[in-house]
Amino acid sequence: MAIEEIFRDRRRQYKDFDTALSKNPITHDVLTVSNENAVKQSVRNLISTRFGERLMQPEIGSGVFDALFEPLDPFSAEQLRSDILNTISNYEPRVNVLDCIVSTESAYSDEINIELIYIIVGENIEVTSQIILQRPGS
Amino acid sequence: MKPTNLTSINFDDIRESIKSYMRTREEFSDYDFSGSTLSYLIDVLAYNTYYSAFNANMALSEVFLDSASIRDNVISLAKVLNYTPRSTTAAKACVSLSVQTQIGVNGQYPLSVTLQKGPVCSGVGPDSNYTFNVLENVEVNVDASTGIAVFPEITVYEGDLLNYSYIVDTTVQQRFIVPNDKVDTSTLKVSTRPNVQSTLSDTYNIVKNITSIESDTRAYFLQETEDRRYEITFGDGVIGRELVQGEVVDIEYIRTVGALANNISVLKYVGTVIDINGTTTTQAALTVKEKSQFGAAQETVKSIKFNAPRYYAAQNRAVTAQDYANITKTIYPNARYVSAYGGESLNPPVYGKVYISIRTQTGAKLNNLSKKEIIRNLRPYSMASVDVVITDPNEIFVGTNILIVATTLASSYGDGTITQTTSDRLKNKALAALKEYGEEEDLNNFNKTFSLQKLANNILRSDDDIEDVLASVSLYKRQEYPELSGPRTFIFEYGTQLDCSCNTSPGTTILSSVFYTTDRPAVPQYFEDDGNGFLRTFTTINNKKTILDTNIGTYDCETGRVTFGPIELEGSSTLEQTLTSVDPNASLTSTINDFFEENSTVEGKIVRSEDVLSVLENTTTDGEDGTTTTDPDDTKEETTGSLIKSAGVDNTYIFIADPESGSSSTFNTGDGYTFVANAGWTLGPGFFTITTSGSGVFSFTGSATGGTGTGGTGTGGTIGTTAVTTVTSSINVGGSIPTTITVSIKPGTTSISPGSLLSGAVLSFFTPNLTVVSTGTGSGTTIIFPTGGVIGSPSLYTTPALNVIGFTPLYTTSTGSGLGNCFA
Numbered sequence: 001m002a003i004e005e006i007f008r009d010r011r012r013q014y015k016d017f018d019t020a021l022s023k024n025p026i027t028h029d030v031l032t033v034s035n036e037n038a039v040k041q042s043v044r045n046l047i048s049t050r051f052g053e054r055l056m057q058p059e060i061g062s063g064v065f066d067a068l069f070e071p072l073d074p075f076s077a078e079q080l081r082s083d084i085l086n087t088i089s090n091y092e093p094r095v096n097v098l099d100c101i102v103s104t105e106s107a108y109s110d111e112i113n114i115e116l117i118y119i120i121v122g123e124n125i126e127v128t129s130q131i132i133l134q135r136p137g138s
Numbered sequence: 139m140k141p142t143n144l145t146s147i148n149f150d151d152i153r154e155s156i157k158s159y160m161r162t163r164e165e166f167s168d169y170d171f172s173g174s175t176l177s178y179l180i181d182v183l184a185y186n187t188y189y190s191a192f193n194a195n196m197a198l199s200e201v202f203l204d205s206a207s208i209r210d211n212v213i214s215l216a217k218v219l220n221y222t223p224r225s226t227t228a229a230k231a232c233v234s235l236s237v238q239t240q241i242g243v244n245g246q247y248p249l250s251v252t253l254q255k256g257p258v259c260s261g262v263g264p265d266s267n268y269t270f271n272v273l274e275n276v277e278v279n280v281d282a283s284t285g286i287a288v289f290p291e292i293t294v295y296e297g298d299l300l301n302y303s304y305i306v307d308t309t310v311q312q313r314f315i316v317p318n319d320k321v322d323t324s325t326l327k328v329s330t331r332p333n334v335q336s337t338l339s340d341t342y343n344i345v346k347n348i349t350s351i352e353s354d355t356r357a358y359f360l361q362e363t364e365d366r367r368y369e370i371t372f373g374d375g376v377i378g379r380e381l382v383q384g385e386v387v388d389i390e391y392i393r394t395v396g397a398l399a400n401n402i403s404v405l406k407y408v409g410t411v412i413d414i415n416g417t418t419t420t421q422a423a424l425t426v427k428e429k430s431q432f433g434a435a436q437e438t439v440k441s442i443k444f445n446a447p448r449y450y451a452a453q454n455r456a457v458t459a460q461d462y463a464n465i466t467k468t469i470y471p472n473a474r475y476v477s478a479y480g481g482e483s484l485n486p487p488v489y490g491k492v493y494i495s496i497r498t499q500t501g502a503k504l505n506n507l508s509k510k511e512i513i514r515n516l517r518p519y520s521m522a523s524v525d526v527v528i529t530d531p532n533e534i535f536v537g538t539n540i541l542i543v544a545t546t547l548a549s550s551y552g553d554g555t556i557t558q559t560t561s562d563r564l565k566n567k568a569l570a571a572l573k574e575y576g577e578e579e580d581l582n583n584f585n586k587t588f589s590l591q592k593l594a595n596n597i598l599r600s601d602d603d604i605e606d607v608l609a610s611v612s613l614y615k616r617q618e619y620p621e622l623s624g625p626r627t628f629i630f631e632y633g634t635q636l637d638c639s640c641n642t643s644p645g646t647t648i649l650s651s652v653f654y655t656t657d658r659p660a661v662p663q664y665f666e667d668d669g670n671g672f673l674r675t676f677t678t679i680n681n682k683k684t685i686l687d688t689n690i691g692t693y694d695c696e697t698g699r700v701t702f703g704p705i706e707l708e709g710s711s712t713l714e715q716t717l718t719s720v721d722p723n724a725s726l727t728s729t730i731n732d733f734f735e736e737n738s739t740v741e742g743k744i745v746r747s748e749d750v751l752s753v754l755e756n757t758t759t760d761g762e763d764g765t766t767t768t769d770p771d772d773t774k775e776e777t778t779g780s781l782i783k784s785a786g787v788d789n790t791y792i793f794i795a796d797p798e799s800g801s802s803s804t805f806n807t808g809d810g811y812t813f814v815a816n817a818g819w820t821l822g823p824g825f826f827t828i829t830t831s832g833s834g835v836f837s838f839t840g841s842a843t844g845g846t847g848t849g850g851t852g853t854g855g856t857i858g859t860t861a862v863t864t865v866t867s868s869i870n871v872g873g874s875i876p877t878t879i880t881v882s883i884k885p886g887t888t889s890i891s892p893g894s895l896l897s898g899a900v901l902s903f904f905t906p907n908l909t910v911v912s913t914g915t916g917s918g919t920t921i922i923f924p925t926g927g928v929i930g931s932p933s934l935y936t937t938p939a940l941n942v943i944g945f946t947p948l949y950t951t952s953t954g955s956g957l958g959n960c961f962a
Contacts (some may be wrong), residue, residue: 016168017175032166042173049173055185056149060172091172 014038014094019045020023034066039120040095040129047114047131068112072104084114085128094121110135147191153184157178203443212439213362219450223442224322224471228295228394229433231270231402233259235289236423237411239280247285248413254276258294258409261402267409268399270294270430271392273325280413294405295325297394303385305334310684313365314370319392320436323368324471325392328358330385345378347454354379366436396435403429430470431500451667456519462492462526469515470508472501477531477584479897491525495532495584495898503530532899534632534892535614536883540597542568542910543606545714555932561910564601571600581842584900586892611888616880620706623656625704627691630881632698633892633899637884642670644843648693648700651880654708661686665702665881667693697895700881707879873939 016038018031049061062084070076078086081102088097095118103113114131146750157180160169168174188703199205203215216223235258239247253276260269272294280287304314316326329339345357357378363369370389373379381387407424437445449468452461463478475497481488496504496512504512509528516526542564575581575596581588594607615630636647646668652662663686665675673691676683894897 012691014168015166017179021175021957038168038174041175042168042171044173045175045178046173052598054172054178054183056188057172094171 013017016041036120036123036125036127039092040127043092043095043116043118044084044131046091047084047116048133060091064112064114064133068110068133071109072102072109072112075133076130077102077104080112084116088116095119095127096121101134147188149184149188152187152191153180156180158188177319195408203446207439209366209439210364212442216446217361219446221442221446221449222346222360224437225362225368226320226394226396226436226871227432227434227471228322228325229268229397229399229407229430230293230295231259231261231426231430232428233292233294233405234425234427235292235407235409235411236425237287237289237419239285239287239413239419241285242413242417244668248275248415248417249279250279251287251411251413251419253292254410254412255290256299256409258292258407259405260408261405261430262398263399263402266865268296268402268430268871270296270405272409273327273390273392274561277781287413295322295392296399296433297322297392297921299390300393301388301390303389306330306381306383306385306387308381308383310842313363313824314372314387314389315762316368316370316389316391318391319366320393320396321368322392322394323360325390326360326368326370327390328370329388330356330381331380331388332386333384334386336386342372348377380928394433397433400431400433401429419483433604434499439835452519454519455521456492456516457521459492462494462516462520465516465519466494466496466512470496470512472498475531475900477893477898477900481527483897490523491527492520493529493898494528495529495900497531497582497584497679497900498621501902504528529898531584532631532892532896533615534899535616535902535904536890537612538572538590538593539610539612540568540572540594540598541608542604543608544603544910561604564604564910567600567604568597568607571596576600581901584898585891586889586900586901587889589890590888592725611885612882613885613890614880614882616878617862618878619707623706625706627701627703628704628705628879630700630883631896632700632883632885633894633896634698634890636695636698636700637694637886638695639886644674647695647884648673649882650702653879653880656706656708658686665690671695673700693888698883698885698892700883702881741951748775772925796876872906 009096013034015032015033018033019041022031023029024031046060047062047064050065051061051063052058054060064080067076068079072080081100084100084102085097088095097116097118099115099117101113101115103115104111112133114133116129116131117126118129119126146155157169160166160176160180166176169176169180171177198207200211203212203219206212213223213404235253236842237251239251242248253272254271255275257269258272259268262268272292276289276292278287278289300318304312306312313330316323326344328342328344330342331337331339340356342356342358344360345351345355346359351357351373353373353376355373355378357373359371359378361369361371367921370387372381403426404428405424407422409420409422411419411422413419445464445467448460448464452464453507454465456462456465459478459480461478463476466478467473473496477495479493481491481493484493494512494516500502512528520526544560544564572593575593579586579592588611590609590611594609597607597609598604613632613634614630617628617630620626623754631704638647641740646669648665648667652664652666654661655663661677663677665673668674668688671694672689673684674688676688677686678684690705691700693827888903892901
């Protein structure tokens with residue numbers, strides 16, 4: 001076995017359910033996500049969780065959803081950014097955020113684009129995750 | 139893997155337990171990260187488990203009386219203990235009616251009239267109008283000459299008089315439930331008729347003890363059931379008569395609002411009176427003899443949980459002192475708090491007696507009729523040869539003096555001063571906090587502890603603008619004058635240590651209200667501690683304290699026992715004495731001997747000024763033993779008494795006349811009189827002027843110069859020559875004098891629990907003195923703590939008000955005239 005493969009096997013495996021709980025068309029099991037995808041999904045989950053949404057853990061989440069209904073000026077964008085960074089540093093120890101860009105088409109847009117660039121700790125893989133949040137129904 | 143920590147009902151613990159299971163599986167690994175979907179699923183699982191565990195725990199809690207919280211469950215558990223919770227109680231008032239009847243066809247007034255049961259009068263309460271009813275028809279005779287029928291004392295109950303009927307159907311499981319909530323079960327009347335058409339009925343009585351019931355006894359049992367309603371059950375043919383198919387059960391009761399209808403003192407007649415001729419009268423003169431009171435809400439869950447086991451423990455017989463207390467509560471609903479104790483715990487012990495102290499709902503004392511009634515009702519429960527004595531609560535009033543320091547933020551002007559509105563708000567908050575504290579601690583009950591520290595903390599937390607609270611406490615006790623004349627010793631027991639830390643400063647620990655004694659009937663007197671374990675009496679004239687008697691009682695700093703007397707207090711209703719003050723600017727050259735010292739007295743007499751010389755001429759001194767005698771026949775209009783020096787710093791003296799001598803003398807306003815000392819001390823004229831007869835205190839001022847010497851060595855001093863002193867004003871001390879004496883003490887501790895030392899002791903609050911000051915940053919408003927000193931705030935231990943006669947307890951529900959005979 002090549003050394004590279006040995007390291008790959010010894011690498012820590014992250015494995016989680018797919019948030020959509022979709023079905024594997026062949027085995028009919030619930031789909032799973034692993035490694036980078038699992039981390040990515042976790043980051044996305046954290047950002048899109050509102051404070052108070054988690055049972056008995058009201059402190060988990062971010063204010064991104066609430067910001068959707070506010071005008072996004074540079075000050076609130078900065079506030080949102082720090083909110084996201086704070087959430088991830090508190091609840092997602094697997095990533096090291098390099099940059100976070102919060103943008104919108106206009107101050108009154110119903111969309112917020114969040115571009116998150118991070119490294120998965122121990123992997124040295126730079127991941128760019130783009131999350132677009134939209135007001136429900138728009 | 140075996141499940142771990144199954145007993146946990148904490149969400150986090152359950153969640154951790156699931157995660158620890160996941161760690162043993164290889165399928166998933168992200169359970170540790172809050173953002174993972176698996177973590178969400180674990181949350182749901184943990185919440186579900188938590189919910190089930192809480193439900194199971196809750197359900198199990200409801201099985202036990204200790205932990206049950208839902209009323210229906212508590213009732214159900216109390217039912218097992220044969221305890222029926224007290225229902226809502228209707229407020230009742232006592233009224234008298236006077237009805238003018240009409241002359242009948244026979245030319246005479248009817249023989250009698252009947253007040254129909256149902257509404258009699260109505261009154262306006264704080265929220266609404268309330269109707270008061272009689273439960274039965276009341277018949278009285280008519281005065282044949284005037285045609286007036288008088289209903290002297292009628293007890294009326296607030297509410298709606300309702301009735302309901304059930305037709306007995308033995309083929310089904312039938313329940314007889316009073317179909318209303320807020321029913322006063324003490325007004326419940328149950329009767330049965332053989333069938334619907336019948337007008338004859340049998341009355342059933344409530345029964346709580348089956349031992350005296352036969353198989354045909356017409357009795358019913360009462361118990362609370364769902365939704366605060368009451369259920370009536372009947373006998374089974376063995377214990378009590380069994381109902382028969384087709385019988386009709388009639389129930390009649392009052393549905394009431396409870397305490398809302400208390401304290402209504404104005405009632406309007408709305409009843410119906412029918413005379414023996416069938417004439418209806420709807421007009422009557424109504425007099426309220428006792429305002430509405432005793433209305434109360436249904437017994438609370440907390441009270442049921444407290445009382446039910448104790449009632450069960452008593453087992454319908456009184457053996458221990460606690461049994462007596464529990465049974466007294468059930469046979470006398472007006473008792474709010476009851477304390478019972480054996481006579482052996484008294485000092486000296488009284489064997490064979492049990493003492494019961496009852497605090498009524500209104501705080502009023504029980505009259506003798508009520509006490510006898512309670513003793514009579516307790517007799518069937520009590521052990522042979524044990525006597526019951528009902529005593530009034532050993533009531534100790536707690537007076538608090540509270541100084542509130544407000545913050546600068548409370549200042550509307552920025553200079554440390556606050557507006558009246560802010561001051562009132564803080565006072566109201568503090569008062570509310572005090573009430574809340576008292577209610578939380580249930581302080582008006584027996585055997586409770588008052589903590590000044592907790593009270594101060596409560597007030598401190600009541601408003602953000604309150605920066606600091608300084609509080610002090612005084613305890614008051616009151617005794618009525620004895621009905622019998624003669625000297626008597628008054629004992630005031632506080633059950634707590636006295637603050638004797640200021641032993642060298644007399645008058646800082648104990649102070650009494652004003653009283654009068656038979657030997658000085660016109661002298662308003664007080665007593666205080668002398669700092670050495672004894673009491674002394676004093677009077678005040680022109681704001682100057684003068685010691686009258688020393689060693690007139692004792693006090694014990696450790697036990698809080700103050701013994702005053704023996705002394706005979708004056709209990710007459712009025713005083714006729716008029717005091718006369720003297721113009722201090724008048725030119726007085728009279729002399730008085732400097733021999734006087736504080737507390738010393740010189741006996742002598744008052745004579746008219748122009749007679750002074752003749753008195754002196756007729757005064758002889760025995761050269762051998764030094765006694766001075768005066769022939770009484772040679773003086774006119776004299777009264778004997780004592781001259782004492784005031785404790786004031788400037789020379790003020792007081793003449794206290796002997797009662798027996800003063801009553802025979804007459805003095806006229808404007809006339810000048812002189813005090814002539816017996817023991818060789820001669821005073822000049824013009825010290826004082828007396829306006830009416832009788833003994834009293836007459837103050838005057840004068841210089842302290844003259845001869846020297848002691849009693850028995852001969853006449854000294856000279857007679858002054860000043861003319862009659864001008865009378866400037868009179869102080870009338872006539873009017874009512876107190877029939878009670880109140881004594882306040884400064885307790886040695888701020889945590890007061892008199893019940894530990896005194897049987898039947900109970901604390902009572904009255905409205906505190908509240909002072910609000912404000913701090914600020916402006917000039918002169920900052921309070922500075924001097925080094926090692928305390929803040930220069932108003933003195934907290936200033937002399938309490940002397941005439942604390944009218945207490946206003948905070949927690950009594952009524953200040954009515956008490957439980958009159960009307961209700962007895």
